[in-house]
Amino acid sequence: MNGPQDLGGQMGFGPIAPEKDEPIFHAGWEKRALGLTIAAGAMGHWNIDESRHTRESLHPADYYSSTYYEIWIKGLERLLQRHGFVTAQELKEGHSISKGTDPKRTLKAENVAAALAKGGPCDRPVAGAPRFKAGDRVRTHNFNPETHTRLPRYARGKRGIVDAVREGFVFPDSNAHGKGENPQYLYTIVFSAPELWGDGADPKLTVSIDAWESYLEPA
Amino acid sequence: MAHDHDDHHHDNELDPMAARVRALETILTQKGLVDPAAIDAIVETYETKVGPHIGAKVVAKAWSDPQFADWLKRDATAAIASLGISGRQGEHMQAVFNTADTHNLVVCTLCSCYPWSVLGLPPVWYKSPPYRSRAVIDPRGVLAEFDLVLPETTNIRVWDSTAELRYLVIPLRPDGTDALSEAQLAKLVTRDAMIGTGIALAPEAA
Numbered sequence: 001m002n003g004p005q006d007l008g009g010q011m012g013f014g015p016i017a018p019e020k021d022e023p024i025f026h027a028g029w030e031k032r033a034l035g036l037t038i039a040a041g042a043m044g045h046w047n048i049d050e051s052r053h054t055r056e057s058l059h060p061a062d063y064y065s066s067t068y069y070e071i072w073i074k075g076l077e078r079l080l081q082r083h084g085f086v087t088a089q090e091l092k093e094g095h096s097i098s099k100g101t102d103p104k105r106t107l108k109a110e111n112v113a114a115a116l117a118k119g120g121p122c123d124r125p126v127a128g129a130p131r132f133k134a135g136d137r138v139r140t141h142n143f144n145p146e147t148h149t150r151l152p153r154y155a156r157g158k159r160g161i162v163d164a165v166r167e168g169f170v171f172p173d174s175n176a177h178g179k180g181e182n183p184q185y186l187y188t189i190v191f192s193a194p195e196l197w198g199d200g201a202d203p204k205l206t207v208s209i210d211a212w213e214s215y216l217e218p219a
Numbered sequence: 220m221a222h223d224h225d226d227h228h229h230d231n232e233l234d235p236m237a238a239r240v241r242a243l244e245t246i247l248t249q250k251g252l253v254d255p256a257a258i259d260a261i262v263e264t265y266e267t268k269v270g271p272h273i274g275a276k277v278v279a280k281a282w283s284d285p286q287f288a289d290w291l292k293r294d295a296t297a298a299i300a301s302l303g304i305s306g307r308q309g310e311h312m313q314a315v316f317n318t319a320d321t322h323n324l325v326v327c328t329l330c331s332c333y334p335w336s337v338l339g340l341p342p343v344w345y346k347s348p349p350y351r352s353r354a355v356i357d358p359r360g361v362l363a364e365f366d367l368v369l370p371e372t373t374n375i376r377v378w379d380s381t382a383e384l385r386y387l388v389i390p391l392r393p394d395g396t397d398a399l400s401e402a403q404l405a406k407l408v409t410r411d412a413m414i415g416t417g418i419a420l421a422p423e424a425a
Contacts, residue, residue, distance in 0.1 A: 005329050005330055006328070006329060007328050007329070007348055007351040007352040008328035008329075008351070008352065008354075008355045008356070008379065009352065009355060009356045010348070010352040011352065013347075013348040013349040013352050013353075014349055015349060015364060016344050016347075016349045016350045016353070016361060016364045016365075017344065017349070017364075018342065018344045018364070018365060018411075018416075019342070019343065019344070022342050022343065024265065024266055024270075024339070024340060025266075026343070027234075027236070027237065028237065029234070029236050029237040029239075029240040029241070031258075031262040031266075032240050032241070032244055032258060032262075033240050034261065034262060034265065034340070035253075035257070035258030035259070035261040035262050036240070036243060036244055036247065036253060036258060038261050038307075039247075039253040039254070039257050039258055039261065040247065040252065040253060043252065052329075052330055055330070056329075056330075064348060067343070068331060068343070068346040068347070069236075070236060073236070073239060073240055073243065076243070077243065080243075080247075085247075085250070085252060086243075086246055086247070086250075090246050091242065091243070091246070094238075094241075094242035094245060094246070095242075095245055095246060095249060096245075096246050096249035096250050099250065100250065103252055106251065106252060106253065106254065107253070107254065107257045108254055108256075108257055109254055109256035109257045109259070109260045111257075112257050112260035112261055112264065113260070113264070115307075116261070116264055116306055116307050117305055117306050117307075118305075118306075118307075119305070119306050119307035119308065119309065119310040119336070120307065120310065121310040121311070122310065122311070122383040123310075123311060123383075150329060150381045150382060151381070152328050152329055152379065152381060154328075154355065154356075155379075166382075166384065169311075169382060169383055170383075172382075186382055186384075188384075190376075193356075196355075196356075197356055202358075202359065202375070204371070204372070204373065204374045204375060205358060205359075205374075205375045205376075205377070206374070206375075206376050206377070207355050207376075207377045207379060208376070208377070208378055208379065209379045209381045210379075210380070210381045210382035210384050211381070211382075212382070
């Protein structure tokens with residue numbers, strides 16, 4: 001979706017202002033927000049693509065005025081309601097009122113180290129050979145789905161070159177919506193800055209994205 | 220007194236986000252969906268165990284061991300795993316090497332993808348709109364804000380992490396470091412050098 005998350009090339013957000021000696025967390029609640037997000041995700045009722053789509057579905061004004069951990073918490077509240085774990089009434093009152101969905105599993109303290117070390121690999125076998133090979137000229141798809149996609153607007157309908165053929169990976173555009181993993185080959189596609197940005201672009205700049213096979217056509 | 224009051228104010232339910240997150244944790248704990256001790260363990264992992272010192276070890280080894288560097292180029296996930304390093308948001312690693320001609324810079328324009336297993340949690344600026352919007356269109360301007368001004372003849376390659384590959388920049392080894400051990404070299408490798416918003420420190424810093 002053309003949501004607030006799709007930031008590449010947007011203007012007006014001001015300086016980056018990196019903080020010197022930045023602490024890992026800026027408030028105690030950020031620690032709990034991180035832990036809650038990971039622990040609730042470990043129940044296994046949604047995937048990383050649905051999480052991302054939920055965050056980018058926040059109203060743009062809300063997204064841009066929130067810190068990243070605020071975005072995470074607002075997203076998590078929506079996921080928990082959508083999947084029947086909590087109700088709006090419970091969030092308002094701050095305590096449990098009724099039993100919700102039974103979790104598939106819960107993350108116990110003694111399993112945290114192993115779960116974090118394992119992570120959540122997203123590579124999957126794909127039948128058949130990749131359609132493209134390194135060096136091929138391709139054009140990215142031009143589309144504007146209202147659903148989740150990982151093809152950013154600035155790189156739609158652009159000519160690039162296959163820099164690398166990767167493995168098969170879960171396809172976020174379907175996985176975010178409960179429509180299956182449908183793995184596809186992934187490619188690193190490199191674009192010249194003039195192709196992406198036109199007049200005045202830095203001739204010494206190239207930008208790459210990682211693109212699923214269905215985002216690409218021969219050019 | 221006034222100071223005490225401010226501290227108190229900052230940490231308790233008068234802060235709307237603190238109250239909101241506390242309410243959520245309370246509800247989920249009451250329902251048996253999350254274990255507060257598990258949350259403690261997650262936080263402790265990213266506060267004390269996982270951080271840029273891990274990526275710095277990988278870079279120092281790549282600088283010291285050409286065979287390892289070659290492996291890292293071909294299969295970063297396996298090469299990094301051989302050092303006992305793995306984990307969430309580092310399942311599929313790619314190492315990109317700066318050269319005399321080309322400087323690499325990593326961004327996630329669509330969210331905040333970042334190689335947690337080797338760099339820890341991302342800094343606020345990495346996740347924020349100014350960096351995410353500008354890194355792909357004006358990287359030289361971005362780098363200047365990090366006090367890194369590259370010659371106009373240097374190529375810049377920006378890697379937008381739009382999928383599940385996580386990129387680690389291998390900065391150039393600084394001059395005058397031939398005599399340094401891997402442990403000494405690792406001290407020259409900053410977090411920003413591994414994102415691409417910096418370069419490795421000069422050996423005087425070791």
